[in-house]
Amino acid sequence: DVADLPGVPEWLPDHLRDDGIEELYPPQAEAVEAGVTEGENLVASIPTASGKTLIAELAMLSSVARGGKALYIVPLRALASEKQADFEEFEQYGLDIGVSTGNYESEGGWLADKDIVVATSEKVDSLVRNDAPWIEDLTCVVTDEVHLVDDGERGPTLEVTLAKLRRLNPDLQTVALSATIGNAEALATWLDAGLVDSDWRPIDLQKGVHYGQALHLEDGSQQRLSVQNNEKQTAAIVRDTLEDDGSTLVFVNSRRNAEAAAGRLANTVRPHLTAEERDQLADIAEEIRDVSDTETSDDLADAVADGAAFHHAGLSRGHRELVEDAFRDRLVKVVCATPTLAAGVNTPSRRVVVRDWRRYDGSAGGMAPLSVLEVHQMMGRAGRPGLDPYGEAVLIASSHDEVDELFERYVWADPEPVRSKLAAEPALRTHILATVASGFARSREGLLEFLEQTLYASQTDDSGQLERVVDDVLTYLQRNDFLEIEGGELDATSLGHTVSRLYLDPMSAAEIVDGLRDWERGASDSTSASGSPADAPAEPPADSGFTTASELAEDADGSDDADADPDDISALGLYHLVSRTPDMYQLYLRSGDREEYEMELFEREDELLGPTPSEFEEGRFEDWLSALKTARLLEDWATEVDEATITERYGVGPGDIRGKVETAQWLLGAAESLASEVDLDAARAISEARIRVEHGVREELVDLAGVRGVGRKRARRLFQAGITDRAQLRDADKSVVLAALRGRRKTAENVLENAGHRDPSMEGVEPAADVSVDLD
Template sequence: EVSDVPAVPEWLPGHLDADGVESLYPPQAAAVEAGVTEGESLVASIPTASGKTLIATLAMLSAVKRGGKALYIVPLRALASEKKAEFEQFEQYGVDVGVSTGNYDSDGEWLAKKDIIVATSEKVDSLVRNGAPWLAQLDCVVADEVHLVDDPTRGPTLEVTLAKLRSRNPGLQIVALSATIGNAGELADWLDAELVDSSWRPIDLRKGVHFGQALHFDDGTQEQLSVQGNEKPTAAIVRDTLRDTVEDGETVEEGGSTLVFVNSRRNAEAAARRLANVVSPELDGDELAALADVADEIRDVSDTETSDDLADAVEKGAAFHHAGLSPDHRELVEAAFRDRLVKCVCATPTLAAGVNTPSRRVVVRDWRRYSGDAGGMQPLSVLEVHQMMGRAGRPGMDPYGEALLLASSHDELDELFERYVWADPDPVESKLAAEPAMRTHLLATVASGFADSRETLLSFLDGTLYAAQTDEQGRLERVVDDMLAYLERNDFIERSRDGDTERLTATNLGHTVSRLYLDPMSAATIIDGIADADDPSALGLYHLVSRTPDMYQLYLRSGEREQYTQVAYDHETELLGTQPSEFEESRFEDWLAALKTAKLLDDWASETDEDRITDRYGVGPGDIRGKVDTAEWLLGAAESLAGERGFGNVQAIREAKKRVQYGVRQELIDLADVRNVGRKRARRLYEAGIESRDQLRNADKSVVLAALRGRERTAETVLEHAGHPNPEMTDVTPDPDAEPVVA
């Protein structure tokens, strides 16, 4: 019973009851038994959708009740806002919730007053680096999706962050939530935590493989599937799921929705287009009308091709979902799917990583994914496939969930059963020893004062999962020595003797790099590029930051090598740093890919329309946003580094940053800096003769109104933000044909 749980606030049982939680699920009860509400550390390794969040909630609220403070670490920004919204339901009881996703170079002082703080692991890491004092007051830290320590790019940050928080504060409670993994016990040993390792699920999950005309399930049963013409299995499954199951003239089971996982964005979009035609004949008039409304909302978000394609599919009851969608699009799709309006969502695996969108059936259509590093198509991990499968079945709504893989031959049927259906979950393994991770984290550890010698550094690293998992002590030392040598060579750290011991200190530059949250290699590349550039062009700077390991570059498609080699010749004098020779195949290719990325940024900063850019570079609107955000951050870092080194090009770097930030040409920077103006409105104002913030503040209101196409509310807000003494429009008659007049 919830009311028997010790040490939680009195109001909690009533609140949960009203929310449909009458009793604890078995893994939750086991967590309470293990002392999670009494400050015990815990590793909970349980299946997707089995109530991990409530375990964390119980721990955090009991810490808050004791007068303490809790931190909830999420792996993705998108999840930070979702979790914050979830915990805000406790604000009515006086629990203050804050979310920290913003800049990487502040100490987030305002968070000191919050009871529960939600942040990404990168953000927490940067808070540690910037010495946020309130971190010392934490009582409870939740690490969501802790199995991601296995992830080569983000895992090391989570791992090191947990080690740092624990080394500052040895009594700290850690609640680590994990999907089912093979070595949860090892994680519990690492974190000195109790363990709840369970495969219990609130709703039955039947796993199976489609082959021929039948679904083969893990319980040995088979179901026939009716297939129309030569349609693909996914189409037949989606239709089958939609239709009510009728026995002897009675509906024994209502129709449900299907979530289809595919391996690329393009495949997600193509599948949604095809499956929309399967879904639409099954819809009634009310559903079609409601879907048309959703489609309109989607089109209103932006006038891009992605927006149109998505709306076209949604109109017919299907949708796609991938990281290239804008947050607004994503939210609309998720809501329409939860409301059972959209019957089929085709998604890339990002959706499996925590976003709560259960459905009756899950189809894992592609179990291989292209991997450039490993060369060719590689099978997905068991953990990933199990997480996707775990999205099947909505407790309280569906009788059970079904998750299906697709086989094209008898051999493949056997293989898929072996590889995924029967398979035990994979163990997770630390990726800390990988170079970029080591480089970054060693510098941060020295700069933030966690270690001041090779010995203390090694003993700090002893608190990481990597050390807990490796028997090969020599390997850790070797990696550390290599990286220290690199950091010293690039002037990020210094060694000095202090009696018998050798001291490690970060140089001023090293401190700046760590505080800016840069990969030291990015910093070295940037410094090398701007050192001798007196008047760098925006394109040159965009190219430089695109070459750093902190920028995720665009791919160079076949045939583009020539095109961008030409671009490189045309802009030869603008490009910064050393250019690799054309004979160094892969380095030259990377350099060109960075140039393509830079051209995208330059187009954006030259006011090219969003849909022109998506066309030209084969990306989604979400990708433009991602590149722009990263470039803005890296150029801000470049600005600081130039200042630090006393270079004379700080102003040029700042302007290139502002241009990419607002997506405007030089002359609009001042106007676009006014809140609520943005690139399009700034251009219209400029064309109406209003060229600066000052001129806007003193402008004739009818001119502003005409420039903003007669939108009174917009004009008022814009004038207000520019500091206009009297922004109200009540006394103004719009005259769209008015000659531009500047006040």
């Protein structure tokens, strides 16, 4: 009973009852028995939708009630806002909630007063690197989806970050929440924690496989579920669910497939909608169109008007929220999603269809089956407690033999064990530098001892493997002047400290420094040298390493600065430079693209920083071209090409443009710091390229677009009306501003107020007749 919880704040039982929670679910009760409200460490491995969030809340609230401070680590930025909304419910009892994602260089001082902080593991890692003083005040850390330590790209950060937090605060309560996995006890051993390992679910789940005219269920029964002429299996299942007044979540393996499937399934849903539902859906479709005017937005709105939707990481936050809400309100009857949704957005439905159980995997060179863990997480979204009698999760078989295969592979299978991915060079390169720079280790032995606290160390029998990779990484970091090793002592150089605080992969930093240096050298050579850098031999220099900072500084001092005009660096060159670092997720080069970007490279090679790799170096040349494609997207954005054209030209969603822009902003900011760290005179050019990409405008609009509420389109309209900067806006004739903003009074008042206009009121003002702005 929620009245009998030790250690929780006194308002909690009533609060829970108001939310319809009278009793704990059995795994939650086990967690309380294991002391989660009394400061004990805990690993909880329980199925999706079985109440993990409440376990987290019990831990955090009781810790805060004892005068402490809690941190909740989310696996995805997209989930931070969802958790924020959950936890903000507690603000009525005087708690302060803070959310921190993005912006890796700050120490987040404003978070010092918060009782509960929500952040991604990358953000927490960066806060530790920047010595955020409040980190030491933490008394409780909860990590959601801890099984993601198995993820090759992001897992090591989570692992190392937990190890650091626990070293900084030896009394820290650690609570790790996981989907059901094969080796939960290994995680518990690693974290020195009690274990709740349960497969209890609040609502029954029937798993099954559909083939032909039947749904085969795991209890051995069969339901007739017939496919009509010309109908796909998925459509038949969606229709069958609709006839029973239920909704369906369909998981597919790519964004494109999600969009295509939603478009098709709209035809299935349409005839089942009531007139009232159609009206409400039409309103939501309008809201979707208002979020952005791109093809994705249009396609989504069209599907939603018919009661279907797609959901993937290429959608903007606004789109995602509208879809999730409409699905929860049962207006949208089917959502076709890529697996991101399964990772935690709480959108249960009567039925789940796992349509694709293979997806493209670059490292496998083709289609590879999904893990049992992932498929079970998707399946776990079936069934809404209190609303449905039970949930059904269905895999689609395309042949009779496949029915058996899918039962073996997924329905009856246990999820895989989770394995640490730490002992890989890219991961250790970053984390070893940060560990040394923040003083967690001062010698090779200290470093190995620190790494002993990771999951990796607790899982391996071959400690030699870790030592070997550590030694390789130390050599690399030393050679590039990020670290100094003297008499067994490890020390970060000034450059190394900067790189660690900037949250850069050291390899990105080396690429940036090297590229800038090449540009400076090229610029100072260009008067005397014949031939462009493209004619130079393409092999890397003999020492194949990157130049050291001290060499660089010498270079900078020794060369005649007058020859290297920093204003000559083109924005494209800088966008390309940051796009080729391992910290930028480059655009994929499609087969038809190669020729186009080779042409582009031929025409604009002079603008790129550093020598183009030879075409015979397949991998590097390919990367160079992908980086060029990515850089061209950024350049388009920064020259005011409209969003719809960009999404079409590069085959991306609006959310992807945002993502690339944010990464570029961060990396260019870092490049600015690096340039001044190694005395390169390029900071101004970099800063301008950064601001242009931030606002998506040409140079002349940078000032205007920086006014809150203005943005790229309005800045251009104002500029066309003769208002060219912030100062002019402040003193502008209101009728001109109103005309430029197409008679939108509210917007005009807002903009004028933000620009500091004396009297922003638009009352009685009429749009000036002689101002014509017509961009669209």
